[in-house]
Amino acid sequence: MSGLNQGKMQLSGRGVICVRGGREVFSGLDFEAVSGEAVAVTGRNGSGKTSLLRLIAGLLIPAGGTIALDGGEAEMTLPEQCHYLGHRDALKPALSVVENLSFWADFLGGERNDAAESLATVGLDHATDLPAGFLSAGQRRRLSLARLLTVRRPVWLLDEPTNALDVAGQDMFGGLMREHLARGGMIVAATHAPLGIDSRELRIGGMA
Amino acid sequence: MTALSALIRRDIRIALRVGGGALIGVLFFLTVVVLMPFAVGPDLALLSRLGPAILWLGALLASLLTLDRLFMADHEDGSLDLITMSRTPLELACAAKALAHWLAAGLPLIVATPVLGLLLNLDMVSTGAVALTLLAGTPALTFTGMIGAALAVTLHRGGLLMAVLVLPLSIPVLIFGVAASQAVIVGPMNFGAPFSILCALSLVSLVVGPFAAAASLRHGLD
Numbered sequence A: 001m002s003g004l005n006q007g008k009m010q011l012s013g014r015g016v017i018c019v020r021g022g023r024e025v026f027s028g029l030d031f032e033a034v035s036g037e038a039v040a041v042t043g044r045n046g047s048g049k050t051s052l053l054r055l056i057a058g059l060l061i062p063a064g065g066t067i068a069l070d071g072g073e074a075e076m077t078l079p080e081q082c083h084y085l086g087h088r089d090a091l092k093p094a095l096s097v098v099e100n101l102s103f104w105a106d107f108l109g110g111e112r113n114d115a116a117e118s119l120a121t122v123g124l125d126h127a128t129d130l131p132a133g134f135l136s137a138g139q140r141r142r143l144s145l146a147r148l149l150t151v152r153r154p155v156w157l158l159d160e161p162t163n164a165l166d167v168a169g170q171d172m173f174g175g176l177m178r179e180h181l182a183r184g185g186m187i188v189a190a191t192h193a194p195l196g197i198d199s200r201e202l203r204i205g206g207m208a
Numbered sequence B: 001m002t003a004l005s006a007l008i009r010r011d012i013r014i015a016l017r018v019g020g021g022a023l024i025g026v027l028f029f030l031t032v033v034v035l036m037p038f039a040v041g042p043d044l045a046l047l048s049r050l051g052p053a054i055l056w057l058g059a060l061l062a063s064l065l066t067l068d069r070l071f072m073a074d075h076e077d078g079s080l081d082l083i084t085m086s087r088t089p090l091e092l093a094c095a096a097k098a099l100a101h102w103l104a105a106g107l108p109l110i111v112a113t114p115v116l117g118l119l120l121n122l123d124m125v126s127t128g129a130v131a132l133t134l135l136a137g138t139p140a141l142t143f144t145g146m147i148g149a150a151l152a153v154t155l156h157r158g159g160l161l162m163a164v165l166v167l168p169l170s171i172p173v174l175i176f177g178v179a180a181s182q183a184v185i186v187g188p189m190n191f192g193a194p195f196s197i198l199c200a201l202s203l204v205s206l207v208v209g210p211f212a213a214a215a216s217l218r219h220g221l222d
Helices: A049-056 A097-108 A115-121 A137-150 A167-182 B002-016 B022-040 B044-065 B069-076 B079-085 B090-119 B124-154 B160-169 B171-185 B192-219
Strands: A010-020 A023-034 A038-042 A064-070 A082-085 A155-159 A186-190 A200-203
Touching: A010 A049, A023 A038, A023 A049, A023 A064, A023 A186, A038 A049, A049 A082, A049 A155, A049 A186, A082 A137, A082 B079, A097 A115, A097 A137, A097 B002, A097 B079, A115 A137, A137 A167, A167 A186, B002 B090, B022 B044, B022 B090, B044 B090, B044 B124, B044 B160, B044 B171, B069 B079, B069 B090, B069 B124, B079 B090, B079 B192, B090 B124, B090 B192, B124 B160, B124 B171, B124 B192, B160 B171, B171 B192
Parallel strands: A038 A186, A038 A200, A082 A155, A155 A186
Antiparallel strands: A010 A023, A010 A064
C-alpha cells in the first residue's frame, strides 16, 4: 500500500494536440486529475478517447502540448506508473490463466499482490489452469482486471473497461475502482456507459 | 532480471506448446534437407561437397520461418503495448525475446544437424564442424532477423517483406558459415579465420539487433 500513499499526485495535460494519419483528432486539450479522482472521457466515436489514453500511456507521441505526472515516483516516467487496459487484452491463448497473470506480474515488476487472491477477487479462481484461449470475452476482461490488482500502479488508464462484463462483473469492477481511488490512485477511463463511480467528465471532440 | 527471465520463459513456453513455432522450424529443416539427396541424385561425392551449404541454407530458411511472428503476435494481442510501457528498457526486452526465439527455434536445428549429416554423406568430423558453425552463426541470423521482424510490425506487413529485408543481411553469415565448414571438409583453408569472422558477426548482431529493433518499434508506435 505504501507505494500509492506517497502524497498527492496530479496528472495534467496542457494544450495536447493529437494527430493521427495526418488528420488532427483534437487540439488544445487541457485535463487534470488528482489522487483519488476518476475522469470519465466521453465523446462520439472517433473523437479521440482511445488516442488520449494512448498519449498518456506514452504509446502515441503528442504533436504538441505536454502531459505530466507530479508527485509520483521521481525516477520513473509516466507510462511506467500506469496500467493500460485496452481493447486488446494482452493474453496468450496457449498459456493458462495463472501463467498469463504471473507472467505480467513478474514482467511488470514493482509492488505486487498475491495472484491467486486477485483471481479470486475477479471470480476466476475456478479456472486458474484453463488455457486463456478457452475463456469467454467477459472472462478475458476479468483476467485483465486481475492484472491491475496484482501489480500496483497509481494511474489506471481504462478503455471501455466494462465492455463484455456482466452486471455482477460491473458491480465488482465498480468496487475495485472505488478501492483504488480510496488508496490514492487515479483513473482515466474512456467510456460510453456510466462508470458506476463518481467521476469528473471530460468531453472531447465537441458535443456528442 | 526477473522481468527478462519471465519474458524468456513465457516465449519458450508458448513456442513449445501446441501451435507454437518451435517444432515447425525443425520439421521444415528436416524436410528441406531430406529432399536434397533426391534432387541431387545418388552422387555421394557431390552430396558431401554440397552438404554444408545445404545444411546452412536449410537452417537459414527454417530460422526465418517463425521469426516474422516474433513481434507480430505480441503486437496483435496488445502485449507489445504493455512491454513498451514497462520499466524494462525496450532494447533488453527485444534481446530477451530474440534469445528465447533462438533457444526454442534455433537450438533444435543444431541438435538435428548430426542426423541430417548422415543423409548428406558427411562424416563425424564434418558434421561436427557444420554443427559448430551453426551454433556460432544462428544467433546472428536471429538477431539480424529481429530487425526485420520489428520493421514488419512498424509497416504492418508480415511474411514476405520480412524475408526480402532479412535475407540480404544474412549473406555474410552464410558465406562465412559455409566457408568454415568447407575448410574442415575439403581444405585447404584453415578453419580459424572464417570461424572467427562468423563469431564476430554474431557478436555484432547481438549488440546492433536489439537497438535497431527497439528503435524501429518505438518509431512505429501507434
